[in-house]
Amino acid sequence: MTTRLNERKAAELKPRKQSYEVRDDVVRGLILRVGVKGQKVWEVVTPNGKTASGRPRRTRTRLGLFPDLSVKEARRAAETIKADRLSPGASRGIKTVSELFARYANAVGGRMRSFRDVESVWRIWAEPRIGSVRITDLNIYHGIDLRDHISAASSQTRASSALRVLRPMLSWAASEGYLPVNPWLGLKAGTPALERDRVLTEIEWIKLWEVAQSTHYPFGPWLQALMLSGQRLSNVAQMRWDEIAGDVWIIPALKMKATRPDRARSHEVPLSGALSDLIASQPRLGPYVFTTTGDKPIVPGSKLKVRVSTQAELTDWRWHDVRRTAATLMASSGVQRFVVERVLGHSDSSITAIYDRASYRGEKREALEILAGTVIEPLPRERLTNE
Known part of the structure; x- marks a missing residue:
């Protein structure tokens, strides 16, 4: 008809x-x-x-x-x-979805909030699944397959989050003429991400530390550093030797989350005695502190989490819960909330922050020594630096 x-x-x-x-x-x-x-x-x-x-x-x-x-x-x-x-070549030199992502990253990566999250989803989940697909063949069923694959390998919530960060790329591609239309336009993301408040108990925290101690390099020491620093998973996993300046770890501004990347600032993490000793004891295989190849950082994934969960007898937890637990332990030990926020690298949106440029290095170091004391015998006061 x-x-x-x-x-x-x-x-x-x-x-x-x-x-x-x-x-x-x-x-x-x-x-x-x-x-x-x-x-x-x-x-x-x-x-x-x-x-x-x-x-x-x-x-x-x-x-x-x-x-x-x-x-x-x-x-x-x-x-x-x-x-x-x-007219062959109308796709402007892009043939595969991997090439499309590279063009997308170059165009918007420098000005998109938390683009590292997009890169992480792409590298861990999407690239192995759809990277080699020709963009002229990409359709909604590739999205459904990716969603179902992530749900089976991890969780429905992670699958939903992955689609939410990838679909803007296809909308951008359609607006730029690389695709005639967003092929995932009608694809439902599924389960929405829920705000979590999971904090590990004292027993779970100790068990997690024991598993980290018994796990070989690089993942065991990485997990110990994650617990001792309270920093984000990606920042600890991508820690570089040239970011360590004596007893301070300086996370570059480009690695810090910010609503506007041009306003991001580098973040100082004073090293507790335990964390300083841990980092110093790692082998130097390349630019990254934690690596399996020498030239690339580790990517802690679901397989490692399953193994750690089994050994530590943990349920219903995520890597980010370690950061939340670290913050809770510091606060419950008497560390002022303002100092905890400085340790975590959270931005201060108050008017005072415009004038207050202090690093609070001494206060942060003492807070991190307190955090180290939750898994290691507390250090003597003379180890604390008066700064």
């Missing part, structure tokens, strides 16, 4: 005992396919050479779902795809 489609006509199409197609008479090759359950899918048919017998060969490309993709948007997407098919 062929008709001049509009929003009303498309909405009024009813399912039948068998799926059927309605061809748009405005854009040649544009089809709205109606399934037996009422789902309406936009597709475009384009020529793709000839068969061995000389008959025309055609290719169908899925554009998205109606009404997520309007009639006007579907026509524009169909025209773009047809133009790409007729």
